[in-house]
Amino acid sequence: MLNGEKQIANPLRWAMVGGGRTGNVGYKHRLGALRDNTAFQLVAGAFDIDAERGRSFGTNLGVEQERCYADYQTMFTEEAKREDGIQVVTIATPNFTHYEITRAALEAGLHVICEKPLFFKVEEGEHIKALAEQHNKIVGVTYGFSGSQLLLQMRQMVQNGDLGDIRMVELRYTHGFGCDEIGDKTNEGQKWRVDPAKSGPSFVLGDISTHTFYMSELICPHLKLKEVLCDRQSFVGSRAPLEDNAYVLMRYEGGAVGRMWASAVDAGCMDGHRIRIIGSKASVEFSDNQPNELLYQIQGQPIQKLIRAMPYLYDECNADERLGALHAEGLPESWANLYLKFALAIDAKERNDSEALAKLIYPGIDAGIEGIRWVQTCVESADQGGVWVTYN
Structure with missing residues (x-):
């Protein structure tokens, strides 16, 4: 703790x-x-x-x-x-x-x-x-x-075989705050995000889907993407060629498959940020708007709700616990965990402690590169008419 x-x-x-x-x-x-x-x-x-x-x-x-x-x-x-x-x-x-x-x-x-x-x-x-x-x-x-410690619980559940063989990865990050172009003109933080010269080749793929994609890599580090197929839309026409909605299909090496839905035009949705990992024996699901709970569903058994900070969770999860199970944690604690890992990584690097550095789980340069590769490949697929593109 x-x-x-x-x-x-x-x-x-x-x-x-x-x-x-x-x-x-x-x-x-x-x-x-x-x-x-x-x-x-x-x-x-x-x-x-x-x-x-x-x-x-x-x-x-x-x-x-x-x-x-x-x-x-x-x-x-x-x-x-x-x-x-x-x-x-x-x-x-x-x-x-x-x-x-x-x-x-x-x-x-x-x-x-x-x-x-x-x-x-x-x-x-x-x-x-x-x-x-x-x-x-x-x-x-x-x-x-990605500093939410329940993601480390999911990672250990996958690694320990609690879910069986991983078959499907369901990713979603959607909201409805971009349903019209008002914010594009009035919100300083929004204006540049819909300007291709400043945001790059994508809007929601780069801005929000990269979060959830990295979370899936953190939870399932053994899964390696093989191909993606992306279909993207600009429902608010002034944003074209940048997308405000995108669907992505994924094929992994070894046979697992996945889906990603990223959207800023999911009307009425306040926070649709979810990740669900489905195995041959069970599934586990995390939702950002319920950050203190995991849904653990074993085939043929009642749904279990795993609560943050409880002793039945794996030690790797509870090591990042801050407030105790009586008190809710959320995004500020996630960022704090992330920044603490950055500090520990910097300290280990300064001391040339490669062993300590190797044990830290945090989004470093390789995670950043994979985020770029993810966006690049999705855009390439969509711009070719929504075809399967090799992920490399």
């Missing part, structure tokens, strides 16, 4: 690029990083493309005014001159900026935590992976839901 005690010698000196006042994701990063006051300290930032607004925002967060920078280039240069300069930076900016900022951060000797999807091309991801290895740095990707 986690209780906030320090797990690394000193908090990491941390900065943000983006994540300012007008964005909707920066607070999630700060909640995650600062929930354990022993892992990260926010000491600098280039929070906004508007330098004055970014400075005002940063000082309101408690960052010294002189360390609220107008841009990330200046921040990397000036922080490198300080004995107490930053060690790690979070990139919470639009997709099209991720590659250049990540590259600059690694070249400045910084560890990186980056929003998803990581980049637009697999080749960019491979280049950053090589650069990170060259500089002995960690690149983490904020698949923010």
Whole structure:
């Protein structure tokens, strides 16, 4: 169980690029990083493309005014001159900026935590992976839901054979907040997501389906995708060629199959984020809007509801427990677990502790590259008219 005690010698000196006042994701990063006051300290930032607004925002967060920078280039240069300069930076900016900022951060000797999807091309991801290895740095990707400890319960259930042979993977991440184009014009966080020059080749595939796809990889690491078939739509016509709805069929090596539904136009749906793993003996299902429960369904037996933090769960799951079974956890704790894993990974990397690093389960550079590959392959299939495309 986690209780906030320090797990690394000193908090990491941390900065943000983006994540300012007008964005909707920066607070999630700060909640995650600062929930354990022993892992990260926010000491600098280039929070906004508007330098004055970014400075005002940063000082309101408690960052010294002189360390609220107008841009990330200046921040990397000036922080490198300080004995107490930053060690790690979070990139919470639009997709099209991720590659250049990540590259600059690694070249400045910084560890990186980056929003998803990581980049637009697999080749960019491979280049950053090589650069990170060259500089002995960690690149983490904020698949923010993946810190939910019940996903580790699902992983152990799969590995221990509780479900039997895995046959089907059902993935869904849908909501209805994009049913019209009002938000495309008025919401700062939405505007760039529907602009192909800034969001890349997809909208919902990159923005939300990558979360659920990584969760499936975390739970079933032995399953390797072989082929995908994607059909995508732009129901709000002004978003074309970006999709606001997509269906994806998956074939895995070994015979398992899967489906993904990603949508921003699921009218009336507040949160349709679910993952269900079906085996030859039983199934298990996680829903983001019921993050403290797993449905465990053994063929021929009553449905079981497994509750977070209970002693009948696997130790690997309860190791990330924070509040106890009497108290509900949710997305902030998931982000906190994720950021703690990033801190532990960075600490292990700094100490060249490859054994400790290998034991950590967190979305690193390889998970980021797979997210790029997932989006790229889905777009390729859809743009060819919805045909099966080899996943490689």
